[in-house]
Amino acid sequence: MSPSETRVLTLDFGGTKLAAAVVDTRGGEICSFLRRPTPILQDVTACITTMFDMGRQALEECGLSTPARVGISFGGPISADRKEVLMSCHVAGWEGVPLPKLASEAFDCPAEMDNDANAAALGSWYFDTHTEPDDMVYVQISTGIGSGLILNRNLFRGGGMAGEIGHITVIPDGPECMCGKRGCLESLCAGWALARDGREALEKASKDSALYQLCEGDPSQIDVQLLIQAARRGDSQAKAIVNRAFTALGIAIANVISLLDPQVIVLGGGVARAEKEMRAVLDPVIRRELYPPFRERYKLRFSHLNGKETLLGAALLHE
């Protein structure tokens, strides 16, 4: 197989960023990589044009004219046949856009699409676990929360939308979620929810609190990393926020294990970069919330792919 046959252009349409890369699927090497913020004020056509320009540049940077194929990951629900976008939670106008067809025409090669959590699950399973377990659940905890289910060594999609762990109810009548319901895992542990809780806490925080000092009183500075830092410095409000969020995640993970009994759960995404703090809360919560016969057998891992799960996994998508 010549190098170009293993080199795939991958395009990741995220809610906050666009990324393009050329991935060599033999070893999971990223040959070129570009990223920029998602132009949420542009219309969809302009967004696609920007992304395809990034794709061309990524190809050029590694001297490739035509990739083996294009693998697209999309940050939102797509149709069951994976040929069209259903919607984006962050940008209007995506309904029915046939991204794979457009990419196939633009780059003169086959193109496949999946949602970002499925792509990330595939990337993690193939390039990070080494053993490729039969059954694995990958949970992406970043701005939003999603999961990809590898069951019997294949992505399991159900009717096309399986894996919406972010919207399982963890605390009935809990906080409002962006999806319109209450008490979803996302409403408790997603990046946006943690930032919301941090901003609320800031309103009541004293000026000598770590939370106030780290963000210099500016609520727009508050994100997960800042909250974790404040918690590390002993800020009791930040600690409580982080604790509630990771407790909710632990309950959701325990429920998924009781239901699917996977060999391993892998956590990735920006929020999961706080591995030490997360483990300190997650491990006891999962043990407490798990059906006792599972307690000794479950396995939880953090991704080692440093946020590249989705781009790497998109390179593996095929019909």
Added chain:
Amino acid sequence: MSPSETRVLTLDFGGTKLAAAVVDTRGGEICSFLRRPTPILQDVTACITTMFDMGRQALEECGLSTPARVGISFGGPISADRKEVLMSCHVAGWEGVPLPKLASEAFDCPAEMDNDANAAALGSWYFDTHTEPDDMVYVQISTGIGSGLILNRNLFRGGGMAGEIGHITVIPDGPECMCGKRGCLESLCAGWALARDGREALEKASKDSALYQLCEGDPSQIDVQLLIQAARRGDSQAKAIVNRAFTALGIAIANVISLLDPQVIVLGGGVARAEKEMRAVLDPVIRRELYPPFRERYKLRFSHLNGKETLLGAALLHE
């Protein structure tokens, strides 16, 4: 194929009853059927002897000397290779008992085993749905609660124990469960939990309440059917108990749908016989707790197999 090649002896070791049947797998006909209470005071050997005697009688009743095979369903966790019992929640001494081997020797034919929820899921999928959907979740709501997952047209077992929906946490820090944890679906909606809530309510019930009158003041008379009857007569305590239980079930089902996006959810078991009352609570709860894109596509059905799901499904077990 001669009739004996399609006739399977099925043995169902339940927590409250033992059942044996000869099933003709061509049409799901039950040719003979025996049932008796599980002798919980006997030791395991005596229990197995009783069951095998019932099996011989079931064979005799339809003039069969040797069945095509024996299909065993066991009401508790079994080993991943399905050759041994791990434990019974109701009777001590089952650890490590190689039931299929014992049955194979006793009946001189191959024998297979699975847990009761998996057997019931298979029975419902094959003999009740007609269309055999690709992905189906069967939830058994009786003394305990379990589920069987049919994914990609096969029983999905994960590491061997998938489907423990009864022990997913629905209300964090909720009521104590028999498994030792808190807020499990079982602790809110299983037959034993409903009976517990009914007995507690009876302590405070006035003598002219429907609850008191129906059980004649005797707490041991209270079961799900009695609570439903009391609720039908307008007993406010019974209504509240049933409502809380079915709300918890609705949340758990919504969570499973968000995670697996199955074509259909099928409910069976004694508690699910209250179809009308259950639907009245479940439908609005599921819609409220489901991730909005799923709301129009989910499908919920009640089993039509009248409690025979497990025996019928056990007849389909094979290596």
